Amino acid sequence: MKKEVGSKLANSVRQAKSKQPTDVVPVASEAKAPSAPADVVIEAQAAAPILSSRRVWPD
Amino acid sequence: MLAQVFSVANQKGGTGKTTLSMNLAAGLSKRGRTLIIDADPQGSAGQWAGLSPDERPFPVSVISIASNLPREIKRMREDYQYLVVDCPPTLETGVAQSAMTVSDKVLIPILPSPVDLWASVRLAEAIEQVKIYNDELQPYILVNQLEPRNAMSRGMRQALDEFDIPALDSCIRRRAVYRNSALEGSSVYCMGKRGEPAKQEIDALIEEILKS
Numbered sequence A: 001m002k003k004e005v006g007s008k009l010a011n012s013v014r015q016a017k018s019k020q021p022t023d024v025v026p027v028a029s030e031a032k033a034p035s036a037p038a039d040v041v042i043e044a045q046a047a048a049p050i051l052s053s054r055r056v057w058p059d
Numbered sequence B: 001m002l003a004q005v006f007s008v009a010n011q012k013g014g015t016g017k018t019t020l021s022m023n024l025a026a027g028l029s030k031r032g033r034t035l036i037i038d039a040d041p042q043g044s045a046g047q048w049a050g051l052s053p054d055e056r057p058f059p060v061s062v063i064s065i066a067s068n069l070p071r072e073i074k075r076m077r078e079d080y081q082y083l084v085v086d087c088p089p090t091l092e093t094g095v096a097q098s099a100m101t102v103s104d105k106v107l108i109p110i111l112p113s114p115v116d117l118w119a120s121v122r123l124a125e126a127i128e129q130v131k132i133y134n135d136e137l138q139p140y141i142l143v144n145q146l147e148p149r150n151a152m153s154r155g156m157r158q159a160l161d162e163f164d165i166p167a168l169d170s171c172i173r174r175r176a177v178y179r180n181s182a183l184e185g186s187s188v189y190c191m192g193k194r195g196e197p198a199k200q201e202i203d204a205l206i207e208e209i210l211k212s
Helices: A002-018 B017-028 B044-050 B069-076 B095-100 B114-130 B156-160 B176-183 B192-211
Strands: B004-008 B034-038 B061-065 B082-086 B105-110 B138-146 B167-173
Touching (some): A002 B114, B004 B017, B017 B034, B017 B044, B017 B176, B017 B192, B034 B069, B061 B069, B069 B082, B105 B114, B114 B138, B167 B192, B176 B192
Parallel strands (some): B004 B082, B004 B105, B034 B061, B034 B082, B105 B138, B138 B167
């Protein structure tokens, strides 16, 4: 059973690879466009004081 | 010494990226100063940490970065020993790829299901393209929510051999304590006895990725 399922999964991955389009993935576009000013958002959620500027390490 | 940067990425949603990021970071924080970078606009990592009670804050700070991720990560490398980047569940924006351009390792959590395997084929291609910019990037597949008695779970190793990306020996089992730790704004390290098996598997994962 294990071998059968494993084989089926492996075959399905091979099929997915063979059908894979090659031109759909943007190549690190953000990494190549560093011209915008740094914009570090300190609050992950405007309503929730999540951040660690208030959660400082014990050290 | 500059921080090691671990990105947790998969363009498919629901693979456990945030759960892995939070618990991985909690474990790493026992070894050195750690920061979680929430690169997912959904802000789940921040929400998770925000649920922690004031008397027991989440052990790792979470910072959300909206843009210029590579530059900010490079800057933060000087202040921490470990950075964990929780990537968004998409490749379309380029954010996950940009995180990977400045990462040492990328962990790809995959659920034991055909759909998750197929979706990861595309991510593997994206990683190959990222390696043009960061040829030292080490990607690893991590089987998440493994159910050892389930035939699909047991067949995963064979399927993962089809990928050019190595799969870690460590795996994360499907355990309610991971979900419960999110609800409590905590990690499996703070869940007492019921978190012990999960804690052990996160520790084993950390040992493996730090050695690899």
